[in-house]
Amino acid sequence: MASTPLGPSARFNRDVHTTDDPMAAAVALRDGRLAVLPTETVYGLGARADMPRAVARIYAAKGRPADHPLIVHVAHASYLPEWGHPVPSYATALARAFWPGPLTLVVPRTARAGDFITGGQDTIAVRVSSHPGLQGVLRHLAAMIGDPAVGIAAPSANRFGQVSPTTAGHALDELADVLDPDDVLLDGGPCEVGVESTIVDCTGTAPVVLRPGQVTAGAIERAANVRMGHSSPVRTPGTLPSHYAPSARVIITSPQELADRATLRTDASVGVIALADIATPPGLVRLSEPVTSDDYARVLYAALREADALRLTEVLAVPPPRDGVGAAVLDRLTRAAT
Ligand code: AMP
Numbered sequence: 001m002a003s004t005p006l007g008p009s010a011r012f013n014r015d016v017h018t019t020d021d022p023m024a025a026a027v028a029l030r031d032g033r034l035a036v037l038p039t040e041t042v043y044g045l046g047a048r049a050d051m052p053r054a055v056a057r058i059y060a061a062k063g064r065p066a067d068h069p070l071i072v073h074v075a076h077a078s079y080l081p082e083w084g085h086p087v088p089s090y091a092t093a094l095a096r097a098f099w100p101g102p103l104t105l106v107v108p109r110t111a112r113a114g115d116f117i118t119g120g121q122d123t124i125a126v127r128v129s130s131h132p133g134l135q136g137v138l139r140h141l142a143a144m145i146g147d148p149a150v151g152i153a154a155p156s157a158n159r160f161g162q163v164s165p166t167t168a169g170h171a172l173d174e175l176a177d178v179l180d181p182d183d184v185l186l187d188g189g190p191c192e193v194g195v196e197s198t199i200v201d202c203t204g205t206a207p208v209v210l211r212p213g214q215v216t217a218g219a220i221e222r223a224a225n226v227r228m229g230h231s232s233p234v235r236t237p238g239t240l241p242s243h244y245a246p247s248a249r250v251i252i253t254s255p256q257e258l259a260d261r262a263t264l265r266t267d268a269s270v271g272v273i274a275l276a277d278i279a280t281p282p283g284l285v286r287l288s289e290p291v292t293s294d295d296y297a298r299v300l301y302a303a304l305r306e307a308d309a310l311r312l313t314e315v316l317a318v319p320p321p322r323d324g325v326g327a328a329v330l331d332r333l334t335r336a337a338t
């Protein structure tokens, strides 16, 4: 990413209407405009899911290929059957256990879900976010248009292949120069989870994790009392091997390798992301020192952005333990490193 002495965001125009009022975002969406929206995972770029032209602008703004499907956000689990059918009983159990929360369920689609959202696939990805800002937007939008099951199509608010934004400022850095002045950015503060939702294929006899997130495979098995499946026919284009990548080269490393590398080469153009109990070798730039795996997930994308803002050439990342959200952190680091 190009950057200036003022930081990576200084080159963008800032004409996008920024607000903390969910009603303003709901009005924009109602009228077919785009809204950048906070969720508990990362910021999303939303449009009314029943408006093909608004949804087309999401693809144009992101530079996203048209065959990559979008996640649809709804207000409540009870609207899942409006968008997906049939919904297997384990999926209903997962919705009950984890919604609102950072979980996306892929189910066969109903007529509500147009080709322009699903990338032509016969499945739809549905999510209910716990973020009060996004919940407010859905409530206002539903009331204004008289459709409680209304959906907002919202992929992450980054340009295609880039790091997902976890603050309103980062979303603006990504999209300010491609949004219109009458689009809206709803500032809901920094995202609590920090990595994208767990996506679960619910089209077969057993759930299959398509993208790891804070909701783990173990938690899914316990909540729905099922064994995880392992292969899925569902195409998930957003989970390309190389994704979520900053300009700096990301290298996954162990604490020992980190120490060894630094003795070989003390270099102020190399950044370090690791848990706080791992020391920064002399001369390297500490980007982040999260205390727990949850902290690690929360700060990861901001740290990768910081690496580019500082024009670092390399980032050495020591992943957290793999339990909990740690598996999702390792997944994102692996993609960033590819
Ligand atoms: P993002 O746009 O960053 O929120 O990522 C959305 C992810 O959901 C991408 O990886 C998509 O490929 C995936 N996705 C959305 N809809 C579907 C679907 N119907 N089937 C499978 N994956 C989907």
Ligand code: MG
Pocket (backbone or CB within 6 Å): 155, 156, 164, 238
């Ligand atoms: Mg994305």
